[in-house]
Amino acid sequence: MSREGAGTDGAGGIRGGAGTGPGGAAPGAAAPGGPVLQLRDLKVRIATRRGLVRAVDGVSLEVARGEAVGLVGESGSGKSMTLRAILGVLPPEARVTAGQILLDGADLVPLSQADLNRIRGRKISMIFQEPMSALNPVMRVGHQIAEGPRVHLGYSRSKAAERALDLMRRVGIPDPERRYRAYPHEFSGGMRQRVMIAIALSCDPEVILCDEPTTALDVTIQDQILRLLARLCRESGVSLVFVTHDLPVVAQLCQRVAVMYGGQIAEWGDVRDVLLDPRHPYTLGLVRSAPDVDEVRESLVAIPGSPPSLVSPPPGCRFHPRCAFAEEDCRAEPPPPLRELPGGRRTACLHHERCEDVLATERSPR
Amino acid sequence: MTGPGAELLSARGIAVWFPVGSAVTARLRHRPRLLRAVDGVDLDLARGEALALVGESGSGKSTLALALAGLRPVNRGSITYDGRPLPTRRSRADRRRIQIVFQDPYSSLNPRLTVGGMLRELIAVHKVVPPREQAAFAAELLRLVGLGEDALRAYPRQFSGGQRQRVALARALALRPEVLVADEPVSALDVSVQATILNLLADLRRELGPSLLLISHNLAVVRHLCDRTAVMYLGRIVEVGPTERLFTSPAHPYTRGLLAAIPRLAPAGGQEPGGTAGPAVAGDMPSALSVPSGCRFRTRCPHARERCAAEDPALASAPGEPGHLAACHFAFEGIAAGAP
Numbered sequence: 226m227s228r229e230g231a232g233t234d235g236a237g238g239i240r241g242g243a244g245t246g247p248g249g250a251a252p253g254a255a256a257p258g259g260p261v262l263q264l265r266d267l268k269v270r271i272a273t274r275r276g277l278v279r280a281v282d283g284v285s286l287e288v289a290r291g292e293a294v295g296l297v298g299e300s301g302s303g304k305s306m307t308l309r310a311i312l313g314v315l316p317p318e319a320r321v322t323a324g325q326i327l328l329d330g331a332d333l334v335p336l337s338q339a340d341l342n343r344i345r346g347r348k349i350s351m352i353f354q355e356p357m358s359a360l361n362p363v364m365r366v367g368h369q370i371a372e373g374p375r376v377h378l379g380y381s382r383s384k385a386a387e388r389a390l391d392l393m394r395r396v397g398i399p400d401p402e403r404r405y406r407a408y409p410h411e412f413s414g415g416m417r418q419r420v421m422i423a424i425a426l427s428c429d430p431e432v433i434l435c436d437e438p439t440t441a442l443d444v445t446i447q448d449q450i451l452r453l454l455a456r457l458c459r460e461s462g463v464s465l466v467f468v469t470h471d472l473p474v475v476a477q478l479c480q481r482v483a484v485m486y487g488g489q490i491a492e493w494g495d496v497r498d499v500l501l502d503p504r505h506p507y508t509l510g511l512v513r514s515a516p517d518v519d520e521v522r523e524s525l526v527a528i529p530g531s532p533p534s535l536v537s538p539p540p541g542c543r544f545h546p547r548c549a550f551a552e553e554d555c556r557a558e559p560p561p562p563l564r565e566l567p568g569g570r571r572t573a574c575l576h577h578e579r580c581e582d583v584l585a586t587e588r589s590p591r
Numbered sequence: 592m593t594g595p596g597a598e599l600l601s602a603r604g605i606a607v608w609f610p611v612g613s614a615v616t617a618r619l620r621h622r623p624r625l626l627r628a629v630d631g632v633d634l635d636l637a638r639g640e641a642l643a644l645v646g647e648s649g650s651g652k653s654t655l656a657l658a659l660a661g662l663r664p665v666n667r668g669s670i671t672y673d674g675r676p677l678p679t680r681r682s683r684a685d686r687r688r689i690q691i692v693f694q695d696p697y698s699s700l701n702p703r704l705t706v707g708g709m710l711r712e713l714i715a716v717h718k719v720v721p722p723r724e725q726a727a728f729a730a731e732l733l734r735l736v737g738l739g740e741d742a743l744r745a746y747p748r749q750f751s752g753g754q755r756q757r758v759a760l761a762r763a764l765a766l767r768p769e770v771l772v773a774d775e776p777v778s779a780l781d782v783s784v785q786a787t788i789l790n791l792l793a794d795l796r797r798e799l800g801p802s803l804l805l806i807s808h809n810l811a812v813v814r815h816l817c818d819r820t821a822v823m824y825l826g827r828i829v830e831v832g833p834t835e836r837l838f839t840s841p842a843h844p845y846t847r848g849l850l851a852a853i854p855r856l857a858p859a860g861g862q863e864p865g866g867t868a869g870p871a872v873a874g875d876m877p878s879a880l881s882v883p884s885g886c887r888f889r890t891r892c893p894h895a896r897e898r899c900a901a902e903d904p905a906l907a908s909a910p911g912e913p914g915h916l917a918a919c920h921f922a923f924e925g926i927a928a929g930a931p
């Protein structure tokens with residue numbers, strides 16, 4: 226696979242563009258091919274009546290230019306909170322309590338709200354599962370697409386309109402001149418998501434954060450949107466962080482994937498390594514619990530139990546209460562850190578070799 | 592048909608139309624605009640078989656299921672049960688025979704009743720078992736769906752999504768239905784929880800043997816659970832056949848596109864993630880308010896020709912395969928057989 230960032234997967238590459246201060250965060254300031262976006266030990270805490278929710282608890286990952294990185298995991302594992310922290314739109318009761326969010330090497334965490342507003346929508350934008358809740362129902366879609374360039378790039382009315390039409394063509398909205406004046410409710414679900422993508426692209430961002438943008442769509446429409454996103458990555462070099470529950474979707478779109486469990490990363494690496502040959506029992510569980518269209522199996526193997534409390538998570542490995550491999554060392558604090566495996570992949574499992582045994586037995590001809 | 596037993600539930604020429612628009616515009620047009628949600632469907636469900644209904648959202652799957660269950664009147668066509676025509680207003684016994692489980696376990700349960708209260712009420716109203724056996728039967732139902740007896744005293748909000756779907760299944764099974772209709776039963780659940788519900792459905796079929804009509808947009812789930820599969824498009828069934836046959840040699844261009852659109856864990860032909868291939872099916876499904884002339888798939892079909900705009904293809908069987916039918920003029924001619 227030709228991925229420019231492949232050489233910087235390891236810990237050695239992480240310091241790449243970190244010397245650049247906030248002022249020097251112009252596009253291209255980082256080493257070419259270096260990560261556009263890096264999270265380092267990011268922690269988000271939410272104050273609730275039940276106690277402090279550790280929604281994101283030490284997440285590190287990096288995204289190369291033009292790369293799509295998948296973020297998968299069960300409901301409540303902290304995927305959306307991670308994205309909201311990156312965009313700087315956490316709910317009022319939530320706070321980034323530790324770690325760094327490096328965009329082109331410059332940390333976004335200490336920035337003021339005003340500085341963040343300049344970055345949001347311009348260098349980083351976001352698309353959601355339900356475009357209807359993000360679109361303004363009483364504003365023509367063309368104007369909504371033109372708004373970003375007018376506000377952030379200082380385009381004139383006519384120049385912004387021209388840009389909006391151009392974007393509508395790029396994202397495959399048929400008959401853009403007519404559709405420019407339409408309202409969101411006149412669009413199908415798939416077309417609305419194209420409008421959202423056009424808005425997300427309107428200021429030539431470096432990163433688009435995608436929170437389950439295809440979950441509500443039909444499989445044929447999902448396929449169209451995934452192919453559109455892949456083309457945008459290739460052609461304009463924009464990078465994606467793509468959140469989903471659906472492992473095959475990640476396999477189709479993303480080059481690398483982070484599997485989240487209980488606010489932490491359980492496994493990270495090249496998408497094929499992780500999904501076809503997991504090195505964490507949680508990833509293995511996700512893969513084996515979903516039926517496969519191409520392979521009929523006797524029965525599905527569910528993951529027993531339920532996701533951990535994020536107020537008082539289990540000690541040691543967050544997954545140990547549900548894990549068939551768990552031993553005494555898995556219950557000991559502190560939680561096992563991500564360890565580096567060959568090929569730039571990382572796992573948090575102390576007994577990751579046991580995944581190989583399970584896969585070997587399962588795949589040996591009966 | 593190739594089902595494992597005799598036909599239990601049969602639909603012939605079923606149509607469900609919804610009038611849309613205001614009364615004023617309807618009067619101006621002399622008749623209301625009709626949304627053809629289900630537009631001429633023949634379907635048989637055999638005793639004990641599991642039949643899947645798949646297709647894009649809005650293709651009419653849920654409306655068809657509601658019509659089959661007698662929860663929505665039909666505008667055209669007839670439904671027979673065990674050879675006996677079912678009237679529009681069904682008897683209590685007939686209603687009991689067909690039970691539906693819906694997608695959303697949150698909204699389909701009464702929040703003010705405990706699970707035990709809900710089950711006992713149902714069992715009493717339908718006189719499923721004598722009064723003194725009611726409590727034991729309710730406990731047995733919970734065991735069947737894998738919930739403990741303490742669930743009897745709990746309210747729906749105290750359960751997780753997967754547990755609520757179990758409760759919904761217990762409620763449907765309380766009436767000892769002969770046909771279980773499940774409309775997207777796992778779509779709202781996490782993958783790890785989906786597995787337990789899918790395994791439970793398979794076990795219940797083995798143990799109790801009801802026929803199953805499973806509506807799902809997840810084709811992996813369908814292939815895993817169902818004997819036969821019917822593909823719906825814009826109010827019609829465009830292909831139906833034994834599941835393995837339909838997945839390995841799909842005959843209708845829409846079925847082919849649908850199968851090609853499914854993301855794979857190991858993409859076909861070792862395709863790179865984010866590869867350059869075009870979409871499997873282009874465009875959107877047209878509105879059920881303006882169904883295209885001729886073949887209703889023609890606006891998105893890569894093989895459409897003049898004849899497709901003029902003539903509505905009938906659901907016809909493959910040569911030598913009476914149980915595999917497709918509604919495309921060229922389905923079994925091999926025109927599309929060479930396509931992706």
Ligand SMILES: Nc1ncnc2c1ncn2[C@@H]1O[C@H](COP(=O)(O)OP(=O)(O)OP(=O)(O)O)[C@@H](O)[C@H]1O
Binds near residue numbers: 273302
């Ligand atoms: N506003 C909030 N107040 C309190 N807790 C919250 C809030 N929002 C999220 N959480 C908690 O933070 C954790 C992470 O939530 P998050 O939304 O990131 O999950 P997710 O992985 O996106 O899940 P899903 O797949 O369901 O979207 C969960 O335990 C959730 O209950």
Ligand SMILES: Nc1ncnc2c1ncn2[C@@H]1O[C@H](COP(=O)(O)OP(=O)(O)O)[C@@H](O)[C@H]1O
Binds near residue numbers: 629646647648649
């Ligand atoms: N009660 C209703 N009134 C008007 N239109 C309806 C109603 N129920 C469904 N429809 C329409 O009928 C068509 C088929 O819907 P549905 O049966 O829900 O499809 P599916 O279950 O395949 O998604 C859609 O166009 C839908 O909008």
Ligand code: SF4
Binds near residue numbers: 886888922
């Ligand atoms: S009848 Fe024509 S338009 Fe319809 S599916 Fe067949 S080839 Fe395509």
Ligand SMILES: [Mg+2]
Binds near residue numbers: 304305306436
């Ligand atoms: Mg979320």
Ligand SMILES: [Mg+2]
Binds near residue numbers: 652653654774
């Ligand atoms: Mg439906």
